[in-house]
Amino acid sequence: MTESVTHPQSPVRVAVIGVGRMGADHAHRLAERTSGATVTVVHDADLARAETVATEISGARVATDAFSAIADPDVDAVLLASPAPAHYEQVLACLAANKPVLCEKPLTTAAATALDVVRRESALGTPLVQVGFMRRFDDEYVQLHKLIAAGDLGTPLLIHCAHRNPSVPTYFDSEMLIKDCLVHEVDATRFLLGEEVTAVTVLRPTPNPSAPAGLQDPQLVILETANGRIVDVELFVTSGRSYEVRAEVIGESGSATAGFGRRSADFLEHFVQAYDAELQSWIDAVRAGRNVDGPGAWDGYMAAAVCTAGVESLRTGQRVAVASH
Template identity: 45%
Template sequence: MTVKVGVVGAGMIGADHVRRLTSVVNGAEVTAVTDIDTDRAAEVAASAGARVAPSGREVIGAADVDAVLVASWGPAHAESVLAAIDAGTPVFCEKPLATTIEDCVRIVDAETRHGRRLVQVGFMRRYDAGYRAMRRAVAAGEIGTPLMAHCAHRNPTVPESYHSEMATHDTAIHEIDAVRWLLDDEIASARVLRPRRTTRRFDHLQDPQVMLFEMLSGARVDVEVFVNCQYGYDIRCEVVGETGTVQLADPEQPLVRSQGRAHTLVPQHWKDRFGAAYDLEIQEWVDSVAAGRAAGPSAWDGYAAAMIGDATVRALHSGDLVGAGVGDRPDLYERAADET
């Protein structure tokens, strides 16, 4: 079976997913593309041999669309996702699930009413081989009960449009999801430290930031976010348990010895670091649609990330400890032990 995918949003990330569905992933074809920029939509649709649709309305629920991929701008996500749930159509939604808590709640409620999962949210760390091996080690009890995690998310630079709240919503959001998943635990509260700023920053930007999370279990997580670290795109993570620790591997790179140094290259872009994870994410989504089941990060995970993100931003501004208040996970979102 070939899964026919309708794509809502043909910007950079949408176009990249269309390319992935068309020329990387097995078992899918793009049948319809829409974007508020119709020229753009036409161009991307042409690259995939798909039709152009005037709006999401003509994509979601259409006869030639088995599943929907939402990659429009954030504020438009909720409308498409809700329409997909309404149509009973599986939907992959790029992060964020929605830009307001209210919309996230609305989606979770709609899907819960629907009675089975349709939504997968684009937290692609769960598809990275390194993170998966870490999670296997934690789940296998190799380090005992997790007590702490130390993370860092470093980018070489960001454009001037990047502001301090984006350190949470665009950057640490990946760590927020990853530690929830690695520790199989929920974030209860956040505090944000403001270290000395890099002078290579823009004046409006607090960079770096250190985010401190307490999990429901009492485990503690610290996340360094440093988006102008200059030297590369570097993701670090260590989980410390009662009997041991497990540490994310650096990307596999040959060791070169020359000019008095032994060195490996540090990736410069998230596409280099997580390209394979994006591919696998979409492949597994397509496979799950074909198999008639939903897997991966859920609407609940998208909602929780939104709640925690909001708390983190409030913590950044106030300097105080801020509760995340995620609440109880509906039964629909109970995760099998071996699941992504």
């Protein structure tokens, strides 16, 4: 860790790797709305796109290689919004450089590589990896978590969830509903209940006739937790309407919801407050030398382990136990 990161008056110099729609949004958020941060380097496999973003942010320049961006002496911390298959090697490079990293989900594309990240970070003796599960910073989810923790609902028994998109890109396949969508409900379940998901069952309802050929949409997922709670998740990503994410916790003495009646055009609009809070919290943690203030490498690994089981259940139609170490 460089002295400039922990000095209370020095801004954290951030490299943003991957400046597609989400990464560009994060780069502007860091540069324009996050106290104590500055964007010094941007990188994207599409160098023209990186150049465009760099010209929009004062003081930012383009790195032609992700690993040189991570190692750059003008970079104190790294935000990864690159394609998921690139995350593993890029996160390892951040660990090797001893630089805090906020990695958009998934941490890696496989449970085995996510576990390797956990073990390598543990060997360093200091936390460096935060995973971008932004719902932990959403005001409604935060309030729901507080209600459960305070015992206002009694013992939580069930959670009903819905995750709806108006549409998805043409490359979206059935497994991506698990890896890209369900992963957020998995982390939200662990956040709200404070326990692990131990088994997954994926059901295939009648497919939406408007969905692309080969895409099983919707899907209904049943998550079982360590203490016997049941979480049902409706995944419907070709609804043709608005973006909607909601959860209802049913407890022994009451119920409470997050997201009901809240509809948006897309995820960036829907979770703008959560993203703002997430990045500010991360930068504050880096400046203070804590590096992480939210879901870490272990959370990324457990989400990957549950999704691995979910993909197997989607393929087999069977209940699949979550294998974790």
